[in-house]
Amino acid sequence: MTQDLPGLDPALAERFAAIVGARYAVRAEADIEPYVHEPRGLFAGVTSLVLRPGSVAEVSAIMKLASETRTPIVPQGGNTGLVGGQVPDRSGGQVVLSLSRLNRIREIDPVSNTVIAEAGVVLDVLHKAADEVDRLYPLSLASQGSCQIGGNLSSNAGGTGVVAYGNARELCLGVEVVLPTGEVFDDLRKLKKDNTGYDLKNLFVGAEGTLGVITAAVLKLYPKPKGREVAWVGLPSAEAALALFNTAQELGGGALTAFELIGRTPMSFAMRHIPDARPPLSGDWAWEVLMEISSGRSAEDARTLMEDILSAGFEADQVGDAVIAASLGQANEFWRLREMLPESQKPEGASIKHDISVPIASIPAFIERAAVVVAGVCAEARVVCFGHMGDGNLHYNISQPAGMEAAAFLALYRDMNKAVHDVVRSMNGSISAEHGIGQLKRDELIATAPPHAIELMRRVKSAFDPAGIMNPGKTI
Amino acid sequence: MTQDLPGLDPALAERFAAIVGARYAVRAEADIEPYVHEPRGLFAGVTSLVLRPGSVAEVSAIMKLASETRTPIVPQGGNTGLVGGQVPDRSGGQVVLSLSRLNRIREIDPVSNTVIAEAGVVLDVLHKAADEVDRLYPLSLASQGSCQIGGNLSSNAGGTGVVAYGNARELCLGVEVVLPTGEVFDDLRKLKKDNTGYDLKNLFVGAEGTLGVITAAVLKLYPKPKGREVAWVGLPSAEAALALFNTAQELGGGALTAFELIGRTPMSFAMRHIPDARPPLSGDWAWEVLMEISSGRSAEDARTLMEDILSAGFEADQVGDAVIAASLGQANEFWRLREMLPESQKPEGASIKHDISVPIASIPAFIERAAVVVAGVCAEARVVCFGHMGDGNLHYNISQPAGMEAAAFLALYRDMNKAVHDVVRSMNGSISAEHGIGQLKRDELIATAPPHAIELMRRVKSAFDPAGIMNPGKTI
Numbered sequence: 001m002t003q004d005l006p007g008l009d010p011a012l013a014e015r016f017a018a019i020v021g022a023r024y025a026v027r028a029e030a031d032i033e034p035y036v037h038e039p040r041g042l043f044a045g046v047t048s049l050v051l052r053p054g055s056v057a058e059v060s061a062i063m064k065l066a067s068e069t070r071t072p073i074v075p076q077g078g079n080t081g082l083v084g085g086q087v088p089d090r091s092g093g094q095v096v097l098s099l100s101r102l103n104r105i106r107e108i109d110p111v112s113n114t115v116i117a118e119a120g121v122v123l124d125v126l127h128k129a130a131d132e133v134d135r136l137y138p139l140s141l142a143s144q145g146s147c148q149i150g151g152n153l154s155s156n157a158g159g160t161g162v163v164a165y166g167n168a169r170e171l172c173l174g175v176e177v178v179l180p181t182g183e184v185f186d187d188l189r190k191l192k193k194d195n196t197g198y199d200l201k202n203l204f205v206g207a208e209g210t211l212g213v214i215t216a217a218v219l220k221l222y223p224k225p226k227g228r229e230v231a232w233v234g235l236p237s238a239e240a241a242l243a244l245f246n247t248a249q250e251l252g253g254g255a256l257t258a259f260e261l262i263g264r265t266p267m268s269f270a271m272r273h274i275p276d277a278r279p280p281l282s283g284d285w286a287w288e289v290l291m292e293i294s295s296g297r298s299a300e301d302a303r304t305l306m307e308d309i310l311s312a313g314f315e316a317d318q319v320g321d322a323v324i325a326a327s328l329g330q331a332n333e334f335w336r337l338r339e340m341l342p343e344s345q346k347p348e349g350a351s352i353k354h355d356i357s358v359p360i361a362s363i364p365a366f367i368e369r370a371a372v373v374v375a376g377v378c379a380e381a382r383v384v385c386f387g388h389m390g391d392g393n394l395h396y397n398i399s400q401p402a403g404m405e406a407a408a409f410l411a412l413y414r415d416m417n418k419a420v421h422d423v424v425r426s427m428n429g430s431i432s433a434e435h436g437i438g439q440l441k442r443d444e445l446i447a448t449a450p451p452h453a454i455e456l457m458r459r460v461k462s463a464f465d466p467a468g469i470m471n472p473g474k475t476i
Numbered sequence: 477m478t479q480d481l482p483g484l485d486p487a488l489a490e491r492f493a494a495i496v497g498a499r500y501a502v503r504a505e506a507d508i509e510p511y512v513h514e515p516r517g518l519f520a521g522v523t524s525l526v527l528r529p530g531s532v533a534e535v536s537a538i539m540k541l542a543s544e545t546r547t548p549i550v551p552q553g554g555n556t557g558l559v560g561g562q563v564p565d566r567s568g569g570q571v572v573l574s575l576s577r578l579n580r581i582r583e584i585d586p587v588s589n590t591v592i593a594e595a596g597v598v599l600d601v602l603h604k605a606a607d608e609v610d611r612l613y614p615l616s617l618a619s620q621g622s623c624q625i626g627g628n629l630s631s632n633a634g635g636t637g638v639v640a641y642g643n644a645r646e647l648c649l650g651v652e653v654v655l656p657t658g659e660v661f662d663d664l665r666k667l668k669k670d671n672t673g674y675d676l677k678n679l680f681v682g683a684e685g686t687l688g689v690i691t692a693a694v695l696k697l698y699p700k701p702k703g704r705e706v707a708w709v710g711l712p713s714a715e716a717a718l719a720l721f722n723t724a725q726e727l728g729g730g731a732l733t734a735f736e737l738i739g740r741t742p743m744s745f746a747m748r749h750i751p752d753a754r755p756p757l758s759g760d761w762a763w764e765v766l767m768e769i770s771s772g773r774s775a776e777d778a779r780t781l782m783e784d785i786l787s788a789g790f791e792a793d794q795v796g797d798a799v800i801a802a803s804l805g806q807a808n809e810f811w812r813l814r815e816m817l818p819e820s821q822k823p824e825g826a827s828i829k830h831d832i833s834v835p836i837a838s839i840p841a842f843i844e845r846a847a848v849v850v851a852g853v854c855a856e857a858r859v860v861c862f863g864h865m866g867d868g869n870l871h872y873n874i875s876q877p878a879g880m881e882a883a884a885f886l887a888l889y890r891d892m893n894k895a896v897h898d899v900v901r902s903m904n905g906s907i908s909a910e911h912g913i914g915q916l917k918r919d920e921l922i923a924t925a926p927p928h929a930i931e932l933m934r935r936v937k938s939a940f941d942p943a944g945i946m947n948p949g950k951t952i
Contacts, residue, residue, distance in 0.1 A: 109835065109837055111718070111722065111836065111837035112835040112836040112837040112838075112868070113725075113836070114835065155671070156671050156675075158669055158671075162668070162669065164730075166646075167669065169675070170642075170646065179928065179932075183928050184928075185926070185928050185929060185932065186926060187929065188904075189835075189904050189905070189906070190835035190836075190868075190904065191833050191834070191835065191868060191904075191905065191906050191909070192638070192833065192836070192866075192867040192868050192869070193634055193638065193643065193833045193864075193867045193868065193869045193906065193909040193910050194833060194906035194908070194909060195631070195632050195634075195682060195906070195908045195909060195910055195911065195912045195913070196906055196907060196908045196913060196917075196921055196925065197913060197921060197925065197929070197930075197933050197951060197952060198679055198682065198683055198687075198932075198933045198936050198937075198951070198952070199632075199645070199678045199679060199681065199682055200929065200932055200933070200936075202675045202678035202679075203674055203675060203678075203679065203936075205675065206671055206674070206675055207674055211674075222729075223722075223725055223726040223729065242587070246587065246699075249589075249699055249772075250699040250772055251772055251773055252772060253698075253699065253730050253731065253771075253772040254640075254729050254730025254731070255729065255730070296725075296726055296727055296728060296729040297727055297781070297784070305773070308773070357667050357668065357669045357670060358667070359585065359588040359590065359665075359666035359667065360587065360588040360589070360666075360668070361585055361587035361588040362588075388669075390668075391668040391669045392588070392666075392667060392668050392669065393668070393669045428664075428665050428666065428667075429665070429667065430665070430667050430669065430670040430671070430672055431672060432670070432671045432672045433667070433669040433670060433671065434669050434671055435671065436671045437671070437672060437673060441672075445672055445673060449672065449673065450661070450662060452655065452659050452660075452661045453661060453663070453673070453676065454673075456655075456661065456674075456676055456939075456940065457673050457674045457676070459939035459940070460674050460676075460679075460936065460939055461674075462939070463932075463935035463936055463938070463939040464932065464935070475673060475674075476673060476674070
């Protein structure tokens with residue numbers, strides 16, 4: 001029974017519930033269930049109360065009460081985060097604040113190329129709203145059917161469009177944030193340029209709800225491309241993939257809208273486990289790349305540019321083989337292959353995942369060196385490497401050896417993490433390129449980041465949230 | 477004599493001087509002169525000591541001593557800032573810290589498309605270094621022959637390339653900062669993606685030296701365009717210019733690398749005062765636009781794209797007349813016209829300047845409404861409006877009426893500022909789009925920004941610089 005849980009005083013729970021009304025104060029255990037687990041099942045939290053406010057005023061009232069009573073609040077969007085940033089701890093004393101009912105698109109302005117969306121707008125809903133006014137909101141994630149804008153911003157989400165359009169941070173012009181005290185910081189300005197004081201917006205973006213609650217944001221829109229081409233490319237080596245990336249960027253510039261690198265092992269998993277999957281190429285390639293070109297001019301222009309890039313790649317021996325999708329259906333099929341890669345890893349057993357970035361030029365060296373240390377930790381482990389090459393960001397996942405006990409493999413978690421992250425650090429890379437810190441990497445961040453940086457982050461945290469009620473136990 | 481000045485104890489000055497050596501401790505009044513005035517002559521400071529450290533270790537030692545002795549430090553780059561952020565106050569107690577000797581390019585990596593430059597590297601020197609490895613550093617400012625990277629970042633400089641490449645902030649991947657205590661915050665990572673904790677980088681960028689001293693930065697490079705076309709366009713109205721901008725962005729995307737709007741009055745001033753200036757077009761246009769297209773593919777491609785945009789503009793009655801520069805010489809001549817606009821305003825007498833931004837869709841309405849309030853303050857004042865239309869950023873300068881006394885006109889400074897800025901605020905715009913706050917707009921920022929925002933900025937300032945020694949009297 002929820003009332004038996006430690007932590008949250010029932011009378012206080014009543015006061016919180018009164019703010020949103022009984023209907024939107026989730027208190028039955030079964031109803032709470034979806035809010036306290038996260039997609040990978042690594043972190044399961046406990047709470048007796050999930051609040052689903054329907055307005056910024058309600059969020060503000062919740063934070064005011066939380067502030068007065070020092071009640072820890074865990075903001076949550078679509079609950080798709082991969083590092084446990086959005087789930088409560090196991091104390092039972094943390095209240096989950098779901099932003100999903102704040103789901104209005106307040107304004108869309110195709111002339112200024114901006115949209116003002118509330119935190120709970122689902123990414124795909126925003127895609128469709130932009131599409132209706134002939135615009136593009138380019139953030140593109142595997143979870144876009146359920147992830148929400150507030151979470152995208154709080155985690156500074158990345159995805160496949162970053163190479164051309166940047167992360168969630170770069171796509172955000174302004175935010176509305178309910179501060180821990182309940183005050184509303186309103187910076188919803190549709191401005192491309194604004195040099196009036198410190199950049200507070202970028203502190204809230206990526207702060208994983210530890211500094212305040214993002215309730216709405218001004219986001220950038222782009223003209224919708226008139227032509228799009230998707231190619232699948234086979235390459236002899238990671239060096240060749242790097243060279244092709246630079247060729248593509250040189251010729252295509254901002255028209256290069258995706259450059260996804262895929263290793264041999266994830267390709268073999270995909271062929272084995274994705275229903276109706278067929279290999280786009282016939283040969284056996286060390287690496288494959290999904291490359292997308294988008295043209296603002298015309299479909300023919302996208303085609304010509306794609307052909308030019310591939311021709312240049314063939315001539316320079318960067319490309320071994322390539323096929324351009326012959327139809328929208330085939331293009332979607334290529335994308336489905338790429339997006340199902342994480343899924344197709346599951347049937348292969350336990351896995352230890354890394355979300356790393358290194359300077360782009362270091363990618364081939366990273367791949368080489370990381371493979372050696374992985375084998376050092378577990379000789380038969382299988383490296384499942386794929387990711388966003390143009391951002392220097394690899395999902396460097398390790399699947400257990402075929403015959404091994406899952407538990408025995410997972411016992412190597414820390415050693416494997418350390419081995420891979422040590423290579424990352426030696427290359428001045430990042431141990432969390434796009435997924436964030438959350439609970440998963442907090443201890444490691446604190447242990448390995450330069451002490452000044454941690455100290456400065458702590459001071460920022462205290463400056464914004466002196467009572468420490470905003471998503472405690474996350475980030476820092 | 478400098479030793480008679482109040483504020484800085486001579487014995488303390490000796491200790492500071494010893495850190496950099498006598499040669500680089502500027503103490504003679506005549507030598508100090510260039511460090512205490514700024515380009516517009518609005519702020520003249522006083523100091524008895526300018527330090528010119530030659531290494532990060534020296535900067536660190538200076539800040540350590542400053543911290544121990546609570547000595548205010550004013551960091552300075554190329555001293556081209558327009559808001560007085562880089563000059564000391566008149567107390568004589570502030571020490572100027574010139575970064576100009578930290579002028580090494582530490583590394584340039586054309587594969588990762590990054591460069592690591594020290595704060596004192598002159599922007600044009602960086603342009604040339606990038607050019608030598610066939611790359612582009614796209615920040616483009618009128619002062620690029622003397623402004624420095626540290627100042628560009630501290631002021632989050634804008635300029636003419638922002639429409640395609642973003643501000644100085646967006647071009648920066650990492651910073652090295654000497655903190656007020658002398659500790660070195662080293663975040664010089666060449667990463668496109670990094671979600672490990674709060675975004676401290678973007679706090680230092682744009683902080684006008686009030687949080688720490690930027691000593692080096694990792695900056696983004698881009699492939700050098702293979703083709704460039706510059707056109708001069710005559711337009712019947714601001715609405716037409718806005719429509720043409722959207723046409724150009726739709727067709728050109730990231731290939732649209734400049735879209736500079738110029739009013740009738742600045743054009744007439746230019747024709748009157750710029751040596752050998754000739755009007756690019758024969759007609760009399762309400763507005764003119766300098767538009768630049770850069771192609772990564774080829775010179776022909778840039779030409780075709782420019783022609784397509786202009787054709788579409790003609791067809792939609794957005795364009796009245798247009799000429800594409802027939803040679804590199806003519807393209808440079810077009811750019812010279814644009815860049816000399818501020819200069820050509822000077823012979824017309826006193827001026828009251830504004831550096832504003834509004835949502836792009838609001839630009840025509842702003843132009844209309846601002847003209848009314850300007851006339852309300854001074855009936856015969858001449859509106860000199862030009863700027864970066866694609867960023868919603870206008871330099872909305874007001875020249876005195878032809879016959880008026882300069883002093884009488886300048887007596888209207890506050891009223892004029894208030895009138896124009898009130899229009900900006902009513903449109904949810906910014907009173908400092910790209911020049912920053914410095915001394916010039918500090919009081920206005922504090923008086924008119926939302927109190928929460930000011931309070932949060934003050935907390936950030938205290939968190940980073942509890943003793944208040946970093947560039948006091950600026951920003952906040």
